[in-house]
Amino acid sequence: MSDTLFHNMTLISHDPLNGFGGVGEGMALQVTGKGERILWIAHEGPPKNFTGVDVSDPRNPKVICQTELPHSNMRSNSLEVTGDILAVAYQVYELGLEPAGFELFDVSDPRNPKSISHYSTAGPHSRGAHCLWFVDGEYVHLASGAPDFTPRHPRDDQIYQIIDVRNPSKPEEAGRWWYPGTMEGDDAPPPERIIPEPLDTLRGGDAFRLHNANVYPDHPDRAYLGYIDGGAFILDISDKSNPTIVSNWSPHNPYPGFTHTVMPLFDRGLIVVTDECIKDDGADWPKLTWVLDARNEENLVPISTLPLPPVEEYTSKGGRFGSHNLHENRPGPSFHSEEIIVGAFFNAGIRVYDLKNPYQPECVAYFIPPGPENSRVPTIQMNEVYVDENGIVYCGDRWAGGLYILEMDI
Amino acid sequence: MPPLGGRHARITPGTPGFRISSSGWTGFASRDLKLITSGDRLYELVREKLNTKLPTFAVRLRQFVDRYLDNARARARAQFDNETPGLITPDDWFYSAFLPLPNARIALPPEAFDRPAFAELSVLFWTGDMAIGVQLDPAASVIGSKQRYLDWLTAHWPALTIVEVSRDQFGATGDNFPTGLFPDALTNFWADVSIPQGPGLSRNLDSPLAV
Numbered sequence: 135m136s137d138t139l140f141h142n143m144t145l146i147s148h149d150p151l152n153g154f155g156g157v158g159e160g161m162a163l164q165v166t167g168k169g170e171r172i173l174w175i176a177h178e179g180p181p182k183n184f185t186g187v188d189v190s191d192p193r194n195p196k197v198i199c200q201t202e203l204p205h206s207n208m209r210s211n212s213l214e215v216t217g218d219i220l221a222v223a224y225q226v227y228e229l230g231l232e233p234a235g236f237e238l239f240d241v242s243d244p245r246n247p248k249s250i251s252h253y254s255t256a257g258p259h260s261r262g263a264h265c266l267w268f269v270d271g272e273y274v275h276l277a278s279g280a281p282d283f284t285p286r287h288p289r290d291d292q293i294y295q296i297i298d299v300r301n302p303s304k305p306e307e308a309g310r311w312w313y314p315g316t317m318e319g320d321d322a323p324p325p326e327r328i329i330p331e332p333l334d335t336l337r338g339g340d341a342f343r344l345h346n347a348n349v350y351p352d353h354p355d356r357a358y359l360g361y362i363d364g365g366a367f368i369l370d371i372s373d374k375s376n377p378t379i380v381s382n383w384s385p386h387n388p389y390p391g392f393t394h395t396v397m398p399l400f401d402r403g404l405i406v407v408t409d410e411c412i413k414d415d416g417a418d419w420p421k422l423t424w425v426l427d428a429r430n431e432e433n434l435v436p437i438s439t440l441p442l443p444p445v446e447e448y449t450s451k452g453g454r455f456g457s458h459n460l461h462e463n464r465p466g467p468s469f470h471s472e473e474i475i476v477g478a479f480f481n482a483g484i485r486v487y488d489l490k491n492p493y494q495p496e497c498v499a500y501f502i503p504p505g506p507e508n509s510r511v512p513t514i515q516m517n518e519v520y521v522d523e524n525g526i527v528y529c530g531d532r533w534a535g536g537l538y539i540l541e542m543d544i
Numbered sequence: 545m546p547p548l549g550g551r552h553a554r555i556t557p558g559t560p561g562f563r564i565s566s567s568g569w570t571g572f573a574s575r576d577l578k579l580i581t582s583g584d585r586l587y588e589l590v591r592e593k594l595n596t597k598l599p600t601f602a603v604r605l606r607q608f609v610d611r612y613l614d615n616a617r618a619r620a621r622a623q624f625d626n627e628t629p630g631l632i633t634p635d636d637w638f639y640s641a642f643l644p645l646p647n648a649r650i651a652l653p654p655e656a657f658d659r660p661a662f663a664e665l666s667v668l669f670w671t672g673d674m675a676i677g678v679q680l681d682p683a684a685s686v687i688g689s690k691q692r693y694l695d696w697l698t699a700h701w702p703a704l705t706i707v708e709v710s711r712d713q714f715g716a717t718g719d720n721f722p723t724g725l726f727p728d729a730l731t732n733f734w735a736d737v738s739i740p741q742g743p744g745l746s747r748n749l750d751s752p753l754a755v
């Protein structure tokens with residue numbers, strides 16, 4: 135492990151995923167009827183769609199399934215599994231292309247996923263689905279364009295949609311919500327841009343669109359949304375056909391935008407919010423992970439941020455440096471803690487925080503491997519993380535490094 | 545060091561049970577006692593004092609402690625409501641309930657792990673014979689070091705019984721308290737009390753006070 139920086143974490147195995155090591159922001163663990171443990175991974179970009187890795191022995195992972203995208207002008211990037219149903223997001227790189235939306239697969243035989251249905255969100259102003267959340271077997275919570283949604287600003291094209299999949303062969307929309315003022319015809323005025331960007335690409339920042347929507351089965355009336363430059367929202371979804379705002383918190387302006395994940399810690403009255411770093415070399419620093427006092431959910435108060443290594447050092451190493459995905463305490467075969475927070479921080483690797491005192495979070499473990507071969511940048515770019523119920527940490531490099539499996543010693 | 549203080553408890557063989565009426569933990573000041581204008585107000589004051597022992601960000605623990613107190617008061621009323629009215633009322637027996645020690649950090653001896661180490665329990669009760677530890681949400685993941693410390697404690701303290709209270713048994717809403725999970729020694733707290741006493745006065749009380 136030369137050139138690896140680590141503290142209280144050990145690499146127990148690594149798999150380059152057959153040379154297609156670009157890991158998106160979808161990792162989910164299935165325990166099959168036969169007791170096999172399959173880690174499903176969505177790829178960050180084409181040509182691969184998703185990969186299934188048998189991690190029944192985490193020291194000896196084996197790729198058992200790797201699927202292709204229909205064409206190269208799209209990606210999956212996001213997936214979730216509940217029971218034996220795998221939901222995979224499809225996002226296209228140009229408006230109007232297909233397939234866009236999500237597909238449900240029966241993975242009861244993980245070596246042979248079978249398509250159950252495809253839910254299309256293709257449309258003239260839609261790039262399809264960027265991210266989805268599916269943990270209760272009943273609803274897919276989707277960040278996606280829609281055929282009947284026309285944004286006022288072309289980058290505000292992903293809205294919150296709740297899709298009923300209790301009959302997985304016939305998904306149906308149950309409700310939707312968007313940032314007021316972002317749809318053509320809204321009474322509310324369009325939001326003021328935080329840091330305007332040229333419109334030569336629809337990707338990236340300068341967007342009031344949804345990234346993550348998290349809904350937990352033991353609190354089904356609340357959705358926790360990361361709405362990029364719109365900040366963090368808590369919605370009341372007790373009536374899924376009519377979500378309403380409970381509260382909104384945004385540090386943007388002066389902070390540079392891109393709220394990504396909003397993760398509640400219900401038993402403690404806290405929320406952890408990440409802002410995604412989307413540019414190399416610190417060009418959009420600071421991209422922080424915030425800890426909010428949420429004891430009064432109508433008045434969210436920031437009380438700390440997770441400490442990161444020196445910005446002067448890490449923004450000169452190459453690649454992105456800053457916050458992105460967290461292990462989100464999802465139901466299922468998953469680590470669940472409201473004190474230990476595990477996150478992926480690009481070239482700062484995987485970092486583990488003790489939030490026992492939320493006013494002073496402490497980094498208690500980290501793992502930063504060297505930059506992988508064939509990456510577009512010289513450093514590791516840890517993009518996604520999942521921790522299982524045994525405390526084994528699965529994480530992936532955004533561009534080329536594949537899957538890393540770690541153990542914590544904390 | 546006295547057996548019971550505002551932020552500590554010391555248990556040795558022979559230490560009497562820690563009850564709400566035990567002295568040393570409340571830290572009542574003179575001005576607190578001036579606010580006691582009724583039995584209900586005293587009960588609320590005890591709840592407030594106990595809540596000051598809880599971490600700020602402990603929603604579920606706070607619910608557990610509140611419901612434990614409410615349940616103890618209700619059980620006292622149910623047990624003594626039919627007694628002939630006199631100097632002692634059913635509400636007086638509430639203060640004989642065992643004192644919850646929330647967010648308990650139990651110091652392990654230095655030889656256990658060659659460094660300072662604390663086993664953690666959501667709540668600890670000491671009845672005089674039995675230590676009852678409460679684990680709220682046992683399904684939550686525990687990191688390796690914490691599990692080792694707790695395992696050491698359970699292996700070396702035979703007086704300790706741990707009660708696990710799952711989310712199903714203690715919902716986020718409502719007012720239920722899972723009495724059936726706890727030993728009778730805890731829930732029938734009046735059993736070896738002949739005359740109930742009120743919550744202890746602070747040693748630092750600096751002036752006599754007629755309540």
